[in-house]
Amino acid sequence: MEFTEHDWIRFGDAVIDYEIKRSTRRHKTMEISAGPNGVRVAVPAITPSEEVAAFVRNKAHWILAHTAAPRASPEPSKLPSSLPYLGRQVNVVVGNGCVADVDVRFRPWELQVFLPLETDEAHAAGRARSAVAEWYWLRACEHVTTSVDRWWPDLGRDSMPEIHIGDQRKRWGSCAADGQLRFNWRLVMLAPRLLDYVVVHELAHLTERNHGPAFWALVETILPDVAERKRALRSVEGTLPM
Incomplete structure (x- = not known):
């Protein structure tokens, strides 16, 4: 095999x-x-x-x-004026403040990025993007772990596997042969139902390693609307701004 x-x-x-x-x-x-x-x-x-x-x-x-x-690695560019978070657009506001390091704060539905007053303009864009990416990574750790915990009773095998949140450019998630689960931090930009679909998809691989009929039948028992979620996920592939 x-x-x-x-x-x-x-x-x-x-x-x-x-x-x-x-x-x-x-x-x-x-x-x-x-x-x-x-x-x-x-x-x-x-x-x-x-x-x-x-x-x-x-x-x-x-x-x-x-x-x-x-x-x-591309040269850092300025952050866009809005970014998706949990399927909704969030206004992004970047400014300087009395902070020791870049500070990112979320006030529904606005992402506030404060740079230290002495920040060199040449490095401002890169520092802001890195800080926002880290903020999303931390949120992804929370939401992905919560989703895995939710669906584990239906799809889990043996002990809970290691969960890694990474910066994969071409994949939303993967399930390694040893059961380790890897997810793209950009999942947290998507609507929760799409994040859940990716988690269920990878958990199902603990039982069915390939994408054959048995795999999709298993996913459909958990998510009856899997076909619609799959189409929705494909529609946003390649459109995320970071």
């Missing part, structure tokens, strides 16, 4: 996205290939994700030499 995951690492100024092909027929070795179409790592099914990431990092110089120009 084979199944595929996606993950990424940051190496200097480059971000390396890679596809993990797990196979129950592979027992010991890990193999990597890299080219203009991307990076693929073939591993035994039970290989921990951290071990795969370490393998990719060890090969990073070779990968960058064999792929198209890597994606460099």
